[in-house]
Amino acid sequence: MLRITGLNKSFDGFQAVADASLDIEKGEVVAVIGPNGAGKTTLFNLITGQLTPDSGEIWFREENITGLPAHVISRKGIGRSFQIVNVFDRLTVFENVQIAVLARRGNTLNLFRPARSMAVKETGDVLANVGLSEKRTMTSGMLSHGDRKVLEIAIALGSRPELLILDEPTAGMSPDETAATLDLMTRLSGDLGLTILFCEHDMGLVFSIANRITVMNHGATIIQGLPEDVRRNRQVQKAYLGGDVPC
Ligand SMILES: Nc1ncnc2c1ncn2[C@@H]1O[C@H](COP(=O)(O)OP(=O)(O)O)[C@@H](O)[C@H]1O
Ligand SMILES: [Mg+2]
Structure with a gap:
Protein backbone atom coordinates (compact mmCIF):
# COMPACT_ATOMS: atom_id res chain seq x y z
CA MET A 1 0.00 0.00 0.00
CA LEU A 2 2.86 2.35 0.90
CA ARG A 3 6.36 2.01 -0.47
CA ILE A 4 9.19 4.38 0.37
CA THR A 5 12.61 4.14 -1.22
CA GLY A 6 15.80 6.13 -0.72
CA LEU A 7 14.11 9.02 1.06
CA ASN A 8 16.27 11.96 2.16
CA LYS A 9 15.54 15.21 3.96
CA SER A 10 18.04 17.73 5.29
CA PHE A 11 17.54 20.88 7.36
CA ASP A 12 20.40 23.33 6.80
CA GLY A 13 22.82 20.52 6.06
CA PHE A 14 21.59 18.32 8.92
CA GLN A 15 20.28 15.08 7.50
CA ALA A 16 17.11 14.27 9.45
CA VAL A 17 16.02 11.42 7.16
CA ALA A 18 18.78 9.47 5.42
CA ASP A 19 18.08 6.93 2.71
CA ALA A 20 14.97 5.71 4.49
CA SER A 21 12.88 2.91 3.12
CA LEU A 22 9.61 1.42 4.27
CA ASP A 23 7.03 -1.01 2.94
CA ILE A 24 3.53 -1.38 4.27
CA GLU A 25 0.95 -3.86 3.04
CA LYS A 26 -2.76 -3.21 3.25
CA GLY A 27 -4.17 -4.10 6.66
CA GLU A 28 -0.83 -4.08 8.45
CA VAL A 29 -0.02 -2.27 11.67
CA VAL A 30 3.54 -1.05 11.36
CA ALA A 31 5.52 0.63 14.15
CA VAL A 32 8.53 2.89 13.75
CA ILE A 33 10.72 2.97 16.83
CA GLY A 34 13.96 4.75 17.62
CA PRO A 35 15.39 7.34 19.99
CA ASN A 36 14.32 10.97 20.05
CA GLY A 37 15.71 12.77 17.05
CA ALA A 38 15.88 9.58 14.98
CA GLY A 39 13.74 11.18 12.26
CA LYS A 40 10.40 9.50 12.89
CA THR A 41 8.28 12.65 12.83
CA THR A 42 10.18 13.99 9.83
CA LEU A 43 9.54 10.72 7.99
CA PHE A 44 5.82 11.03 8.74
CA ASN A 45 5.83 14.67 7.62
CA LEU A 46 7.39 13.61 4.32
CA ILE A 47 4.77 10.91 3.77
CA THR A 48 1.86 13.25 4.49
CA GLY A 49 3.22 16.19 2.51
CA GLN A 50 3.93 18.54 5.42
CA LEU A 51 7.52 18.41 4.15
CA THR A 52 8.98 17.81 0.69
CA PRO A 53 11.78 15.26 0.37
CA ASP A 54 15.14 16.23 -1.13
CA SER A 55 15.25 12.91 -2.95
CA GLY A 56 13.66 9.48 -2.92
CA GLU A 57 10.18 8.27 -3.72
CA ILE A 58 6.94 7.67 -1.88
CA TRP A 59 4.34 5.46 -3.55
CA PHE A 60 0.82 5.04 -2.21
CA ARG A 61 -1.47 2.50 -3.85
CA GLU A 62 0.54 2.35 -7.09
CA GLU A 63 0.77 6.12 -7.34
CA ASN A 64 3.85 8.27 -6.90
CA ILE A 65 2.83 10.86 -4.29
CA THR A 66 6.32 12.25 -3.67
CA GLY A 67 6.21 16.00 -3.08
CA LEU A 68 2.44 16.40 -3.45
CA PRO A 69 0.86 18.98 -1.13
CA ALA A 70 -0.60 17.78 2.18
CA HIS A 71 -4.25 18.37 1.29
CA VAL A 72 -3.91 16.33 -1.90
CA ILE A 73 -2.25 13.46 -0.05
CA SER A 74 -4.96 13.61 2.60
CA ARG A 75 -7.64 13.20 -0.07
CA LYS A 76 -5.83 10.23 -1.53
CA GLY A 77 -6.42 8.41 1.74
CA ILE A 78 -3.59 9.10 4.16
CA GLY A 79 -4.71 10.58 7.51
CA ARG A 80 -2.47 11.48 10.39
CA SER A 81 -2.31 12.74 13.92
CA PHE A 82 0.48 14.91 15.22
CA GLN A 83 2.98 14.35 18.02
CA ILE A 84 1.88 17.66 19.48
CA VAL A 85 -1.87 17.84 19.90
CA ASN A 86 -3.48 19.77 17.11
CA VAL A 87 -6.99 20.65 18.20
CA PHE A 88 -9.11 23.80 18.06
CA ASP A 89 -9.55 24.40 21.80
CA ARG A 90 -12.55 26.70 21.58
CA LEU A 91 -14.60 24.39 19.41
CA THR A 92 -16.50 21.42 20.69
CA VAL A 93 -15.30 17.87 20.25
CA PHE A 94 -17.99 17.42 17.61
CA GLU A 95 -17.01 20.54 15.68
CA ASN A 96 -13.34 19.57 15.60
CA VAL A 97 -14.17 16.29 13.90
CA GLN A 98 -16.85 17.86 11.70
CA ILE A 99 -14.30 20.28 10.28
CA ALA A 100 -12.12 17.35 9.26
CA VAL A 101 -15.08 15.60 7.63
CA LEU A 102 -16.07 18.77 5.78
CA ALA A 103 -12.48 19.45 4.73
CA ARG A 104 -12.37 16.08 3.05
CA ARG A 105 -15.58 16.92 1.21
CA GLY A 106 -14.04 20.18 0.06
CA ASN A 107 -16.35 22.36 2.15
CA THR A 108 -15.72 24.66 5.05
CA LEU A 109 -17.81 25.16 8.13
CA ASN A 110 -18.64 28.79 7.56
CA LEU A 111 -19.30 28.89 3.85
CA PHE A 112 -21.66 25.98 3.46
CA ARG A 113 -24.15 25.66 6.26
CA PRO A 114 -26.09 22.87 4.53
CA ALA A 115 -22.88 20.84 4.41
CA ARG A 116 -22.60 21.35 8.13
CA SER A 117 -25.80 19.45 8.72
CA MET A 118 -24.90 16.82 6.14
CA ALA A 119 -21.75 15.89 7.99
CA VAL A 120 -23.59 15.24 11.25
CA LYS A 121 -24.10 11.53 10.77
CA GLU A 122 -20.57 10.86 9.61
CA THR A 123 -19.10 12.97 12.41
CA GLY A 124 -21.24 11.09 14.93
CA ASP A 125 -20.02 7.77 13.54
CA VAL A 126 -16.38 8.82 13.90
CA LEU A 127 -16.95 9.90 17.50
CA ALA A 128 -18.67 6.59 18.24
CA ASN A 129 -15.74 4.70 16.74
CA VAL A 130 -13.26 6.34 19.09
CA GLY A 131 -15.55 6.36 22.16
CA LEU A 132 -16.01 10.12 22.40
CA SER A 133 -19.78 10.29 21.74
CA GLU A 134 -20.64 11.31 25.28
CA LYS A 135 -18.18 14.21 25.15
CA ARG A 136 -19.34 15.53 21.78
CA THR A 137 -20.65 18.84 23.16
CA MET A 138 -17.66 19.50 25.40
CA THR A 139 -15.38 22.38 24.56
CA SER A 140 -12.20 20.70 23.38
CA GLY A 141 -10.02 22.84 25.63
CA THR A 178 -2.58 3.97 27.05
CA ALA A 179 -4.45 0.68 27.41
CA ALA A 180 -7.61 2.31 26.01
CA THR A 181 -5.63 3.68 23.05
CA LEU A 182 -4.22 0.22 22.38
CA ASP A 183 -7.81 -1.09 22.33
CA LEU A 184 -8.82 1.71 20.00
CA MET A 185 -5.96 1.02 17.58
CA THR A 186 -6.82 -2.69 17.65
CA ARG A 187 -10.44 -1.88 16.77
CA LEU A 188 -9.49 0.56 14.02
CA SER A 189 -7.28 -2.07 12.49
CA GLY A 190 -9.65 -5.00 13.04
CA ASP A 191 -13.19 -3.60 12.70
CA LEU A 192 -12.52 -0.74 10.31
CA GLY A 193 -9.76 -2.52 8.41
CA LEU A 194 -7.44 0.47 8.54
CA THR A 195 -3.78 0.17 7.76
CA ILE A 196 -1.84 1.88 10.56
CA LEU A 197 1.66 3.33 10.68
CA PHE A 198 2.68 4.72 14.06
CA CYS A 199 5.67 5.66 16.14
CA GLU A 200 5.67 5.16 19.84
CA HIS A 201 7.98 5.00 22.82
CA ASP A 202 5.80 2.58 24.79
CA MET A 203 7.40 -0.73 23.84
CA GLY A 204 4.60 -2.69 25.51
CA LEU A 205 2.13 -1.14 23.09
CA VAL A 206 4.47 -1.53 20.13
CA PHE A 207 5.04 -5.22 20.74
CA SER A 208 1.42 -5.98 21.48
CA ILE A 209 -0.05 -4.49 18.31
CA ALA A 210 2.57 -4.13 15.56
CA ASN A 211 2.71 -6.73 12.79
CA ARG A 212 6.06 -5.35 11.75
CA ILE A 213 8.55 -2.93 13.23
CA THR A 214 11.01 -0.57 11.62
CA THR A 221 15.76 2.87 8.71
CA ILE A 222 18.28 0.39 10.05
CA ILE A 223 16.17 -2.69 10.68
CA GLN A 224 12.76 -3.80 9.48
CA GLY A 225 11.21 -7.03 10.54
CA LEU A 226 8.70 -9.02 12.50
CA PRO A 227 8.42 -8.10 16.19
CA GLU A 228 10.21 -11.35 17.18
CA ASP A 229 13.14 -10.54 14.93
CA VAL A 230 13.42 -6.97 16.18
CA ARG A 231 13.13 -8.08 19.78
CA ARG A 232 15.88 -10.65 19.29
CA ASN A 233 18.18 -8.25 17.49
CA ARG A 234 20.97 -7.47 19.93
CA GLN A 235 21.85 -4.16 18.34
CA VAL A 236 18.26 -3.03 18.85
CA GLN A 237 18.12 -4.38 22.37
CA LYS A 238 21.23 -2.54 23.42
CA ALA A 239 20.75 0.75 21.70
CA TYR A 240 17.02 1.35 21.49
CA LEU A 241 15.17 -0.86 23.88
CA GLY A 242 17.54 -0.32 26.78
CA GLY A 243 17.44 -4.01 27.59
CA ASP A 244 13.87 -3.45 28.74
CA VAL A 245 12.19 -5.61 26.14
CA PRO A 246 8.83 -7.09 26.96
CA CYS A 247 8.78 -10.83 26.31
N1 LIG B 1 12.03 21.86 10.80
C1 LIG B 1 13.21 21.45 11.25
N2 LIG B 1 14.30 22.25 11.16
C2 LIG B 1 15.49 21.83 11.60
N3 LIG B 1 15.73 20.63 12.16
C3 LIG B 1 14.69 19.79 12.28
C4 LIG B 1 13.38 20.14 11.84
N4 LIG B 1 12.56 19.10 12.08
C5 LIG B 1 13.31 18.15 12.66
N5 LIG B 1 14.59 18.55 12.78
C6 LIG B 1 15.70 17.76 13.33
O1 LIG B 1 15.70 16.51 12.68
C7 LIG B 1 15.99 15.47 13.60
C8 LIG B 1 14.88 14.46 13.58
O2 LIG B 1 13.74 15.02 14.22
P1 LIG B 1 12.38 14.25 14.34
O3 LIG B 1 11.99 13.77 13.00
O4 LIG B 1 11.44 15.14 15.05
O5 LIG B 1 12.78 13.00 15.24
P2 LIG B 1 11.89 12.02 16.10
O6 LIG B 1 10.46 12.23 15.74
O7 LIG B 1 12.39 10.65 15.76
O8 LIG B 1 12.17 12.36 17.54
C9 LIG B 1 16.19 16.12 14.95
O9 LIG B 1 17.57 16.29 15.17
C10 LIG B 1 15.49 17.45 14.81
O10 LIG B 1 16.09 18.42 15.61
MG1 LIG C 1 8.82 12.77 16.85
Missing part, protein backbone atom coordinates in the same frame (compact mmCIF):
# COMPACT_ATOMS: atom_id res chain seq x y z
CA MET A 142 -11.70 21.20 28.63
CA LEU A 143 -10.72 17.66 27.68
CA SER A 144 -8.16 15.63 29.59
CA HIS A 145 -4.83 15.12 27.83
CA GLY A 146 -5.77 11.53 27.03
CA ASP A 147 -9.11 12.53 25.49
CA ARG A 148 -7.41 15.23 23.44
CA LYS A 149 -5.05 12.66 21.98
CA VAL A 150 -8.04 10.48 21.10
CA LEU A 151 -9.77 13.49 19.56
CA GLU A 152 -6.67 13.90 17.40
CA ILE A 153 -7.18 10.37 16.12
CA ALA A 154 -10.84 11.18 15.48
CA ILE A 155 -9.82 14.26 13.49
CA ALA A 156 -7.48 12.09 11.43
CA LEU A 157 -10.34 9.64 10.87
CA GLY A 158 -12.53 12.50 9.67
CA SER A 159 -10.58 12.50 6.42
CA ARG A 160 -11.64 8.84 6.03
CA PRO A 161 -8.14 7.50 5.53
CA GLU A 162 -7.14 4.05 4.38
CA LEU A 163 -3.71 4.56 5.90
CA LEU A 164 -3.75 6.15 9.35
CA ILE A 165 -0.47 7.60 10.62
CA LEU A 166 -0.18 8.22 14.35
CA ASP A 167 2.75 10.11 15.84
CA GLU A 168 3.21 8.96 19.44
CA PRO A 169 -0.49 8.35 20.10
CA THR A 170 0.03 7.63 23.80
CA ALA A 171 2.58 10.34 24.63
CA GLY A 172 1.86 11.71 28.11
CA MET A 173 -0.99 9.28 28.75
CA SER A 174 -1.69 7.43 31.97
CA PRO A 175 -1.41 3.62 31.88
CA ASP A 176 -5.22 3.36 31.68
CA GLU A 177 -5.40 5.82 28.81
CA VAL A 215 13.88 0.78 13.70
CA MET A 216 15.21 4.24 12.86
CA ASN A 217 18.44 5.84 13.99
CA HIS A 218 20.14 9.00 12.72
CA GLY A 219 17.53 9.32 10.01
CA ALA A 220 18.09 5.85 8.58
Whole structure:
Protein backbone atom coordinates (compact mmCIF):
# COMPACT_ATOMS: atom_id res chain seq x y z
CA MET A 1 0.00 0.00 0.00
CA LEU A 2 2.86 2.35 0.90
CA ARG A 3 6.36 2.01 -0.47
CA ILE A 4 9.19 4.38 0.37
CA THR A 5 12.61 4.14 -1.22
CA GLY A 6 15.80 6.13 -0.72
CA LEU A 7 14.11 9.02 1.06
CA ASN A 8 16.27 11.96 2.16
CA LYS A 9 15.54 15.21 3.96
CA SER A 10 18.04 17.73 5.29
CA PHE A 11 17.54 20.88 7.36
CA ASP A 12 20.40 23.33 6.80
CA GLY A 13 22.82 20.52 6.06
CA PHE A 14 21.59 18.32 8.92
CA GLN A 15 20.28 15.08 7.50
CA ALA A 16 17.11 14.27 9.45
CA VAL A 17 16.02 11.42 7.16
CA ALA A 18 18.78 9.47 5.42
CA ASP A 19 18.08 6.93 2.71
CA ALA A 20 14.97 5.71 4.49
CA SER A 21 12.88 2.91 3.12
CA LEU A 22 9.61 1.42 4.27
CA ASP A 23 7.03 -1.01 2.94
CA ILE A 24 3.53 -1.38 4.27
CA GLU A 25 0.95 -3.86 3.04
CA LYS A 26 -2.76 -3.21 3.25
CA GLY A 27 -4.17 -4.10 6.66
CA GLU A 28 -0.83 -4.08 8.45
CA VAL A 29 -0.02 -2.27 11.67
CA VAL A 30 3.54 -1.05 11.36
CA ALA A 31 5.52 0.63 14.15
CA VAL A 32 8.53 2.89 13.75
CA ILE A 33 10.72 2.97 16.83
CA GLY A 34 13.96 4.75 17.62
CA PRO A 35 15.39 7.34 19.99
CA ASN A 36 14.32 10.97 20.05
CA GLY A 37 15.71 12.77 17.05
CA ALA A 38 15.88 9.58 14.98
CA GLY A 39 13.74 11.18 12.26
CA LYS A 40 10.40 9.50 12.89
CA THR A 41 8.28 12.65 12.83
CA THR A 42 10.18 13.99 9.83
CA LEU A 43 9.54 10.72 7.99
CA PHE A 44 5.82 11.03 8.74
CA ASN A 45 5.83 14.67 7.62
CA LEU A 46 7.39 13.61 4.32
CA ILE A 47 4.77 10.91 3.77
CA THR A 48 1.86 13.25 4.49
CA GLY A 49 3.22 16.19 2.51
CA GLN A 50 3.93 18.54 5.42
CA LEU A 51 7.52 18.41 4.15
CA THR A 52 8.98 17.81 0.69
CA PRO A 53 11.78 15.26 0.37
CA ASP A 54 15.14 16.23 -1.13
CA SER A 55 15.25 12.91 -2.95
CA GLY A 56 13.66 9.48 -2.92
CA GLU A 57 10.18 8.27 -3.72
CA ILE A 58 6.94 7.67 -1.88
CA TRP A 59 4.34 5.46 -3.55
CA PHE A 60 0.82 5.04 -2.21
CA ARG A 61 -1.47 2.50 -3.85
CA GLU A 62 0.54 2.35 -7.09
CA GLU A 63 0.77 6.12 -7.34
CA ASN A 64 3.85 8.27 -6.90
CA ILE A 65 2.83 10.86 -4.29
CA THR A 66 6.32 12.25 -3.67
CA GLY A 67 6.21 16.00 -3.08
CA LEU A 68 2.44 16.40 -3.45
CA PRO A 69 0.86 18.98 -1.13
CA ALA A 70 -0.60 17.78 2.18
CA HIS A 71 -4.25 18.37 1.29
CA VAL A 72 -3.91 16.33 -1.90
CA ILE A 73 -2.25 13.46 -0.05
CA SER A 74 -4.96 13.61 2.60
CA ARG A 75 -7.64 13.20 -0.07
CA LYS A 76 -5.83 10.23 -1.53
CA GLY A 77 -6.42 8.41 1.74
CA ILE A 78 -3.59 9.10 4.16
CA GLY A 79 -4.71 10.58 7.51
CA ARG A 80 -2.47 11.48 10.39
CA SER A 81 -2.31 12.74 13.92
CA PHE A 82 0.48 14.91 15.22
CA GLN A 83 2.98 14.35 18.02
CA ILE A 84 1.88 17.66 19.48
CA VAL A 85 -1.87 17.84 19.90
CA ASN A 86 -3.48 19.77 17.11
CA VAL A 87 -6.99 20.65 18.20
CA PHE A 88 -9.11 23.80 18.06
CA ASP A 89 -9.55 24.40 21.80
CA ARG A 90 -12.55 26.70 21.58
CA LEU A 91 -14.60 24.39 19.41
CA THR A 92 -16.50 21.42 20.69
CA VAL A 93 -15.30 17.87 20.25
CA PHE A 94 -17.99 17.42 17.61
CA GLU A 95 -17.01 20.54 15.68
CA ASN A 96 -13.34 19.57 15.60
CA VAL A 97 -14.17 16.29 13.90
CA GLN A 98 -16.85 17.86 11.70
CA ILE A 99 -14.30 20.28 10.28
CA ALA A 100 -12.12 17.35 9.26
CA VAL A 101 -15.08 15.60 7.63
CA LEU A 102 -16.07 18.77 5.78
CA ALA A 103 -12.48 19.45 4.73
CA ARG A 104 -12.37 16.08 3.05
CA ARG A 105 -15.58 16.92 1.21
CA GLY A 106 -14.04 20.18 0.06
CA ASN A 107 -16.35 22.36 2.15
CA THR A 108 -15.72 24.66 5.05
CA LEU A 109 -17.81 25.16 8.13
CA ASN A 110 -18.64 28.79 7.56
CA LEU A 111 -19.30 28.89 3.85
CA PHE A 112 -21.66 25.98 3.46
CA ARG A 113 -24.15 25.66 6.26
CA PRO A 114 -26.09 22.87 4.53
CA ALA A 115 -22.88 20.84 4.41
CA ARG A 116 -22.60 21.35 8.13
CA SER A 117 -25.80 19.45 8.72
CA MET A 118 -24.90 16.82 6.14
CA ALA A 119 -21.75 15.89 7.99
CA VAL A 120 -23.59 15.24 11.25
CA LYS A 121 -24.10 11.53 10.77
CA GLU A 122 -20.57 10.86 9.61
CA THR A 123 -19.10 12.97 12.41
CA GLY A 124 -21.24 11.09 14.93
CA ASP A 125 -20.02 7.77 13.54
CA VAL A 126 -16.38 8.82 13.90
CA LEU A 127 -16.95 9.90 17.50
CA ALA A 128 -18.67 6.59 18.24
CA ASN A 129 -15.74 4.70 16.74
CA VAL A 130 -13.26 6.34 19.09
CA GLY A 131 -15.55 6.36 22.16
CA LEU A 132 -16.01 10.12 22.40
CA SER A 133 -19.78 10.29 21.74
CA GLU A 134 -20.64 11.31 25.28
CA LYS A 135 -18.18 14.21 25.15
CA ARG A 136 -19.34 15.53 21.78
CA THR A 137 -20.65 18.84 23.16
CA MET A 138 -17.66 19.50 25.40
CA THR A 139 -15.38 22.38 24.56
CA SER A 140 -12.20 20.70 23.38
CA GLY A 141 -10.02 22.84 25.63
CA MET A 142 -11.70 21.20 28.63
CA LEU A 143 -10.72 17.66 27.68
CA SER A 144 -8.16 15.63 29.59
CA HIS A 145 -4.83 15.12 27.83
CA GLY A 146 -5.77 11.53 27.03
CA ASP A 147 -9.11 12.53 25.49
CA ARG A 148 -7.41 15.23 23.44
CA LYS A 149 -5.05 12.66 21.98
CA VAL A 150 -8.04 10.48 21.10
CA LEU A 151 -9.77 13.49 19.56
CA GLU A 152 -6.67 13.90 17.40
CA ILE A 153 -7.18 10.37 16.12
CA ALA A 154 -10.84 11.18 15.48
CA ILE A 155 -9.82 14.26 13.49
CA ALA A 156 -7.48 12.09 11.43
CA LEU A 157 -10.34 9.64 10.87
CA GLY A 158 -12.53 12.50 9.67
CA SER A 159 -10.58 12.50 6.42
CA ARG A 160 -11.64 8.84 6.03
CA PRO A 161 -8.14 7.50 5.53
CA GLU A 162 -7.14 4.05 4.38
CA LEU A 163 -3.71 4.56 5.90
CA LEU A 164 -3.75 6.15 9.35
CA ILE A 165 -0.47 7.60 10.62
CA LEU A 166 -0.18 8.22 14.35
CA ASP A 167 2.75 10.11 15.84
CA GLU A 168 3.21 8.96 19.44
CA PRO A 169 -0.49 8.35 20.10
CA THR A 170 0.03 7.63 23.80
CA ALA A 171 2.58 10.34 24.63
CA GLY A 172 1.86 11.71 28.11
CA MET A 173 -0.99 9.28 28.75
CA SER A 174 -1.69 7.43 31.97
CA PRO A 175 -1.41 3.62 31.88
CA ASP A 176 -5.22 3.36 31.68
CA GLU A 177 -5.40 5.82 28.81
CA THR A 178 -2.58 3.97 27.05
CA ALA A 179 -4.45 0.68 27.41
CA ALA A 180 -7.61 2.31 26.01
CA THR A 181 -5.63 3.68 23.05
CA LEU A 182 -4.22 0.22 22.38
CA ASP A 183 -7.81 -1.09 22.33
CA LEU A 184 -8.82 1.71 20.00
CA MET A 185 -5.96 1.02 17.58
CA THR A 186 -6.82 -2.69 17.65
CA ARG A 187 -10.44 -1.88 16.77
CA LEU A 188 -9.49 0.56 14.02
CA SER A 189 -7.28 -2.07 12.49
CA GLY A 190 -9.65 -5.00 13.04
CA ASP A 191 -13.19 -3.60 12.70
CA LEU A 192 -12.52 -0.74 10.31
CA GLY A 193 -9.76 -2.52 8.41
CA LEU A 194 -7.44 0.47 8.54
CA THR A 195 -3.78 0.17 7.76
CA ILE A 196 -1.84 1.88 10.56
CA LEU A 197 1.66 3.33 10.68
CA PHE A 198 2.68 4.72 14.06
CA CYS A 199 5.67 5.66 16.14
CA GLU A 200 5.67 5.16 19.84
CA HIS A 201 7.98 5.00 22.82
CA ASP A 202 5.80 2.58 24.79
CA MET A 203 7.40 -0.73 23.84
CA GLY A 204 4.60 -2.69 25.51
CA LEU A 205 2.13 -1.14 23.09
CA VAL A 206 4.47 -1.53 20.13
CA PHE A 207 5.04 -5.22 20.74
CA SER A 208 1.42 -5.98 21.48
CA ILE A 209 -0.05 -4.49 18.31
CA ALA A 210 2.57 -4.13 15.56
CA ASN A 211 2.71 -6.73 12.79
CA ARG A 212 6.06 -5.35 11.75
CA ILE A 213 8.55 -2.93 13.23
CA THR A 214 11.01 -0.57 11.62
CA VAL A 215 13.88 0.78 13.70
CA MET A 216 15.21 4.24 12.86
CA ASN A 217 18.44 5.84 13.99
CA HIS A 218 20.14 9.00 12.72
CA GLY A 219 17.53 9.32 10.01
CA ALA A 220 18.09 5.85 8.58
CA THR A 221 15.76 2.87 8.71
CA ILE A 222 18.28 0.39 10.05
CA ILE A 223 16.17 -2.69 10.68
CA GLN A 224 12.76 -3.80 9.48
CA GLY A 225 11.21 -7.03 10.54
CA LEU A 226 8.70 -9.02 12.50
CA PRO A 227 8.42 -8.10 16.19
CA GLU A 228 10.21 -11.35 17.18
CA ASP A 229 13.14 -10.54 14.93
CA VAL A 230 13.42 -6.97 16.18
CA ARG A 231 13.13 -8.08 19.78
CA ARG A 232 15.88 -10.65 19.29
CA ASN A 233 18.18 -8.25 17.49
CA ARG A 234 20.97 -7.47 19.93
CA GLN A 235 21.85 -4.16 18.34
CA VAL A 236 18.26 -3.03 18.85
CA GLN A 237 18.12 -4.38 22.37
CA LYS A 238 21.23 -2.54 23.42
CA ALA A 239 20.75 0.75 21.70
CA TYR A 240 17.02 1.35 21.49
CA LEU A 241 15.17 -0.86 23.88
CA GLY A 242 17.54 -0.32 26.78
CA GLY A 243 17.44 -4.01 27.59
CA ASP A 244 13.87 -3.45 28.74
CA VAL A 245 12.19 -5.61 26.14
CA PRO A 246 8.83 -7.09 26.96
CA CYS A 247 8.78 -10.83 26.31
N1 LIG B 1 12.03 21.86 10.80
C1 LIG B 1 13.21 21.45 11.25
N2 LIG B 1 14.30 22.25 11.16
C2 LIG B 1 15.49 21.83 11.60
N3 LIG B 1 15.73 20.63 12.16
C3 LIG B 1 14.69 19.79 12.28
C4 LIG B 1 13.38 20.14 11.84
N4 LIG B 1 12.56 19.10 12.08
C5 LIG B 1 13.31 18.15 12.66
N5 LIG B 1 14.59 18.55 12.78
C6 LIG B 1 15.70 17.76 13.33
O1 LIG B 1 15.70 16.51 12.68
C7 LIG B 1 15.99 15.47 13.60
C8 LIG B 1 14.88 14.46 13.58
O2 LIG B 1 13.74 15.02 14.22
P1 LIG B 1 12.38 14.25 14.34
O3 LIG B 1 11.99 13.77 13.00
O4 LIG B 1 11.44 15.14 15.05
O5 LIG B 1 12.78 13.00 15.24
P2 LIG B 1 11.89 12.02 16.10
O6 LIG B 1 10.46 12.23 15.74
O7 LIG B 1 12.39 10.65 15.76
O8 LIG B 1 12.17 12.36 17.54
C9 LIG B 1 16.19 16.12 14.95
O9 LIG B 1 17.57 16.29 15.17
C10 LIG B 1 15.49 17.45 14.81
O10 LIG B 1 16.09 18.42 15.61
MG1 LIG C 1 8.82 12.77 16.85
